[in-house]
Amino acid sequence: QVQLVESGGGLVQAGGSLRLSCAASGRTFSGYTMGWFRQAPGKEREFVAFISSNGGRTDYADSVKGRFIIFRDNAKNTVYLQMNSLNSEDTAVYYCAAAPSYYSGRSKNQYDYWGQGTPVTVSS
Numbered sequence: 001q002v003q004l005v006e007s008g009g010g011l012v013q014a015g016g017s018l019r020l021s022c023a024a025s026g027r028t029f030s031g032y033t034m035g036w037f038r039q040a041p042g043k044e045r046e047f048v049a050f051i052s053s054n055g056g057r058t059d060y061a062d063s064v065k066g067r068f069i070i071f072r073d074n075a076k077n078t079v080y081l082q083m084n085s086l087n088s089e090d091t092a093v094y095y096c097a098a099a100p101s102y103y104s105g106r107s108k109n110q111y112d113y114w115g116q117g118t119p120v121t122v123s124s
Helices: none
Strands: 002-007 010-013 018-026 032-039 046-051 058-060 068-073 078-083 092-100 118-123
Touching (some): 032 078, 078 092
Antiparallel strands (some): 002 018, 032 046, 092 118
């Protein structure tokens, strides 16, 4: 079992920045691919970014590429999502998730563990 707890969400003006954190406990954090997903009201949960277990590979949704950065600190059992140039379309609840290290991809169905989510609201 892996327990994930997100933090760092909140209200921010358009053009601003936020950094989300996801702290993991339980099994060895470095053995998991970590992903960030988000769900806006009335919409399905969608992929945002992932990072491989050793941090060597990352991928981003087109909608956030160039604005968001995912990184991890395996010594601190934490994955981060730095979000810059935020706009109203980024408003959502953001979830971190963990998948086995052999999987590095965008499918939420491959992620076994999920946090409770942290809300992000971008005001225009």
